[in-house]
Amino acid sequence: MQTILSIAIDALAYGMVLFVISIGLSVTMGLMRVVNLAHGAFAMIGGYIASYAARDLGLAYGFAVIIAVVGTILIAIPIERLLYRRIYGAPELTQVLMTIGITFCVIGIANYVFGPTLKTIPVPAELQQSVSLGFRTIAAHRLFAIACGLAVALGLWFLIERTAFGVKLRATVDNAAMAAALGVKTKIVYAASFAVAVGLAAFGGVVGAELLPVEPYYALRYMVTFLVVVSVGGAGSIPGALAACLLLGGIDTTGRYLMPEFGEFFFYLAVIAIVCLFPRGLAGRAK
């Protein structure tokens, strides 16, 4: 019982962190049809900035999170204008190569600037203690990660389903040319959703730093995980991404707890099975 509960809590926290980071990737992939392998690099940049702000400058955790999100978006804007603009609508192979190139560059530069060691982000005392549920205790940080995931899911749902921007976004996803003809400024929609995606990646990178530690190879190590989540969930779908994160987080965590010697064997086996059964993702729409 103890084991099942700790597996469940860890799986939930892990799944939620995955969700916060990869939902941005899912939205941009559904919207701009860009296979963005550099998404994890933005999460990593967020983690580095937060670590620098909280540990070296001694700022409060909340401030560090805000600085990380804003800083990552500021870094991402020129990259989007100079590089991503050129690969919208390009063949997949081109997009893969360009974004792997960006990832490699970010890894190399991060290692040069911050060194190869693991970076910690000091969390406030409230998040370090554990919360008692009566029959057992849970690390407060896990609960915080879960709460962040839920908040992001609700916030995005509200943004996309209930606001004017969401209407324009959905119209552009469905048919960009028609939306543009009806007066939607698709370029602004693209730029705004790219910024939101990058900001969420940075936020997830900071919040999830306890589960996915920040180090130079972060971008490469978890790149595959984020891609897998998006493709299992179906690009552009929030419920799909949420379901995929919880499912894959559950499988991965259970495998690690019960059969650690198998590594990620079950994770990838599940991925192959799910993608073969649902080639367009759990919530993917027919083309």
Place this chain on the structure above:
Amino acid sequence: MTVPTSKDSASSATSDRRVRLRPDVIGVLVIAAAAIAGYLLFPNNLALLTRITAIALLVLSLDLVTGYCGVATLGHAALFGAGAYGAGIVAVHFGMTDPFAMLGFGIIAGALAGLVSGVVVLRAHGLPQLVLSIAIVHLAHEVANKASGWTGGSDGLAGITPDAVFGLYQFDLWGRTAYVFGIVLLILVFVVLRQIVRSPFGMLCRGIRQDPLRVQALGASVNGTLVKMYVISGAVAGAGGALNAISTQVVGLDSLSFTLSAEALVMLVLGGTGSLYGALIGTLTFMWFEDVVSAANPFHWLTIVGALLIAVVLFAPKGLYGTIAAWFAGRKRRSA
């Protein structure tokens, strides 16, 4: 009346063939010249040159599915690793240390891996296809890591001692025999592949890359053709893996890694997809560059590869070979 006609057509057929074979002969001569130049210029670095030859086979095999069939994959090292482990396991566990037997088993293992991953990868398109290919190489990596009784796990499969080639040429400390063995293998594979990509089957693959729907409407089986090409590609990658196992006498888990798959794709695109020459040029350039730069600093190497990739995508989307060939073709047209 009829006699001269048939004679004419026969002679024109042979001259046709000669014209078609001429680029192949030139290609083989260029590879052989480059190989001899490498042997004379870097006699102490033959191990690296043999490694380049083995990776060149992997990149050639990737070119078959990515360049000719248009299947984007980031998991091609699974086929290379299958060949390497196939050759290594028969040598270590079954005592078959004849290099040709090892090569044969490597090719068979690679072809089987190609069949399996072809069937799985071709089930999806676009991003899910990419993810499937990544999942396959990771799964193969985990299996090889877990089955350490057979594969040596993370320590690598050591103790491969291939016999002398034809019982005459021992695999020496300087790697001369391995180098010659590798180059001869590369040339043979190159000649065979040139025939395959020009055959009706190869043309069908190119047709599928351009418009799968139309090929299906013409009555050809799209998936069947692609799986066949995947098996051929697996055999070539398996030959590369076996060559690597024979020459280094050890098989490591890195031969099944995602990194190797991604690097192979980078080499292919650097050289240019859809032409076997591009694969060779890309491999040679990348590996040589890597050897020089990564000796200085491995992290700068990563930054440079990244910048190189971005530059290739932006300024030379056809790759080195494609850009040079287009430039020459343009000059020819202008002068004509």
